[in-house]
Amino acid sequence: MKSSRPPSLVILTGAGVSVESGIPQFRNRHGLWTHVDYRALATPEGFAHNPARVLDFYNERRRAMGRAHPNAAHHALARLEADFKGDFLLVTQNIDDLHEAAGSRKLVHMHGELASALCEACGGRCRWPRDMTVNSVCPACGATGRMRPDVVWFGEVPYHMDLIQARLASATLFVAIGTSGNVYPAAQFVNDARRAGARTIELNLEPSLSSDDFSEALYGPATELVPAFVDRLLAGD
Ligand code: BJW
Numbered sequence: 001m002k003s004s005r006p007p008s009l010v011i012l013t014g015a016g017v018s019v020e021s022g023i024p025q026f027r028n029r030h031g032l033w034t035h036v037d038y039r040a041l042a043t044p045e046g047f048a049h050n051p052a053r054v055l056d057f058y059n060e061r062r063r064a065m066g067r068a069h070p071n072a073a074h075h076a077l078a079r080l081e082a083d084f085k086g087d088f089l090l091v092t093q094n095i096d097d098l099h100e101a102a103g104s105r106k107l108v109h110m111h112g113e114l115a116s117a118l119c120e121a122c123g124g125r126c127r128w129p130r131d132m133t134v135n136s137v138c139p140a141c142g143a144t145g146r147m148r149p150d151v152v153w154f155g156e157v158p159y160h161m162d163l164i165q166a167r168l169a170s171a172t173l174f175v176a177i178g179t180s181g182n183v184y185p186a187a188q189f190v191n192d193a194r195r196a197g198a199r200t201i202e203l204n205l206e207p208s209l210s211s212d213d214f215s216e217a218l219y220g221p222a223t224e225l226v227p228a229f230v231d232r233l234l235a236g237d
Contacts, residue, residue, distance in 0.1 A: 007086025016178020070102035078103035112151035181210035
């Protein structure tokens with residue numbers, strides 16, 4: 001049944017949308033958290049315990065991002081944003097910049113960004129496209145050794161939650177692409193959108209942990225699924 005409310009689309013992307021650009025996911029056989037302990041690398045406690053190790057981990061990922069290019073799924077989502085008639089918000093859990101590189105603009109990074117730094121001394125944020133060390137200096141307050149990657153670790157509050165919750169509350173369509181449904185609050189968004197009466201669709205290589213919560217699902221690689229899905233959506237399907 002089609003909604004009589006004005007069209008409002010919320011798209012949630014996860015690591016799966018960038019896998020075919022050469023950026024690894026977190027939780028499969030080759031995933032980042034399969035080979036390293038996320039408590040050591042993606043918690044405030046891990047950073048306090050060994051900041052140099054955490055900074056190296058993110059330095060390496062920042063360099064890998066610099067070598068990566070957006071794929072057909074990123075490009076298709078930028079085309080959808082440009083041509084969709086209605087409210088549009090792309091919420092990504094990814095800290096890479098591949099959506100922006102493809103042309104997406106109505107975009108929020110709920111788990112932060114690799115190319116941004118956060119100063120623990122003054123709370124300031126700044127663009128940081130290069131390596132970070134335990135001696136890096138904050139350009140805003142001048143403090144040394146207080147810079148960290150501007151990413152959201154376990155136990156921290158994700159960014160842009162007020163905007164995301166407001167859009168989910170009025171969504172007519174919610175689409176989750178390439179996310180495993182392991183991590184909250186993102187894993188809960190499908191239920192928030194359902195409560196708002198939205199049509200909910202999962203696009204993934206395989207069923208996620210939340211797959212039963214979606215009203216529809218399509219399975220396959222994002223670079224094939226997403227362009228075809230965008231064509232259908234813009235054609236009014
Ligand atoms: C393809 C594909 C292809 C592959 N094509 N698809 C107990 C119960 C409930 C919650 C909690 C709990 N205990 C603790 C919590 C909270 C905790 C949490 O969720 N823990 C779980 C482990 C249980 N959450 C938090 O702490 C969050 N904060 C929070 O809750 O604050 C409270 C609060 C919230 C809201 C308002 C007010 C207060 C913070 C979570 C931070 C997550 N951080 C990370 C690291 C970010 C920086 C970095 O990148 O290093 O975010 S962890 C990691 O997981 C990263 C990702 O964004 C996130 C999600 O992963 P994603 O994207 O789903 O990747 P994968 O690898 O899991 O899945 C990839 C998918 O792609 C798979 O499904 C594949 O099939 C698919 N795929 N190739 C299409 N080619």
